[in-house]
Every structure is written in structure tokens, then in C-alpha cells.
Amino acid sequence: MKSFKYTINGNVYKVHINSVEEDIAEVEVNGTPYKVKMDKPAKKQVVTIKRPAQAPTTATGEPVVSRPATPSAAGAVKSPLPGVILEIKCKVGDTVKRGQTLLILEAMKMENSINADRDGSIIEIKVNKGDSVLENADLVVIG
Numbered sequence: 001m002k003s004f005k006y007t008i009n010g011n012v013y014k015v016h017i018n019s020v021e022e023d024i025a026e027v028e029v030n031g032t033p034y035k036v037k038m039d040k041p042a043k044k045q046v047v048t049i050k051r052p053a054q055a056p057t058t059a060t061g062e063p064v065v066s067r068p069a070t071p072s073a074a075g076a077v078k079s080p081l082p083g084v085i086l087e088i089k090c091k092v093g094d095t096v097k098r099g100q101t102l103l104i105l106e107a108m109k110m111e112n113s114i115n116a117d118r119d120g121s122i123i124e125i126k127v128n129k130g131d132s133v134l135e136n137a138d139l140v141v142i143g
Helices: none
Strands: 002-008 011-021 024-029 031-038 076-078 083-089 101-106 110-115 120-125 138-143
Touching: 101 138
Parallel strands: none
Antiparallel strands: 002 011, 011 024, 024 031, 076 138, 083 101, 101 110, 120 138
16 A cells, blocks of 8 residues: 655654555564554545636526627727726717726626726726626727
């Protein structure tokens, strides 16, 4: 089963455990066999392997939630975390300043203001009120 090497008071002992049944262990110490009675019966170890949960899929095997297949637009303001769009405070053609609130995103039961990261005008709004978005999803394109 297992082998161990012990040094006790300068003496080397090679211990090989052959078997353990109930409270009796059959061991060899430096080649000499012994039957050792233990105070408590040996505990059997149970190992549980936890596997990550399978992502939910549709009947066709497609994932229920997927990342957008289209590449990011240049100048896009991205979602900092997954959530739901509560309010859109701009429209296509609006001129915005850096730091101006563009939309309100509800995430983890908190309302988060999503602000413009640069000056410019709104070229495209890629989301609608009530949409669920993933982290890093394009929300608004500023040109």
C-alpha cells in the first residue's frame, strides 16, 4: 500500500504498510513483518469530486446565453458588468460630453449610470430599454 522512511534517534526505519483491516495493520519494518493493533478502526476516506455545473442549453444544444458574435464597434461604450437596461438617456444624433450619463444599467439590484467615455455624437444605440446585457457588450457607439 504505502511506504515510509523514518529516522528515530538516528536510526533509519523503512516501513511498508501491506494492508489495513478493521483495527489491524500488517506492516514491515526494515523487512520484518508485524501485525499492529490500532486503538481506533481505520477511517475509510470518501472522496467527492465536484464538477462545475453544465451551462444551460436549448434543445438543439446551443447555449441559452451567448456572447455577441459581431465584433465590437470602434468607439463603443461597453457594459462594465451584466445587467438589465432600465433607461436610455440619449438618442442617435445627440452630442455628448465625457462623463455625461448615457443609460442606467441595473446590476446586482443596484442602478449604475453608464457615462460617455469621450466627447462626440451618438452614432448608434445598440440596446433597448429592458434588454439583458452581458459584461463587455456594446451599448452605445460614440463617433
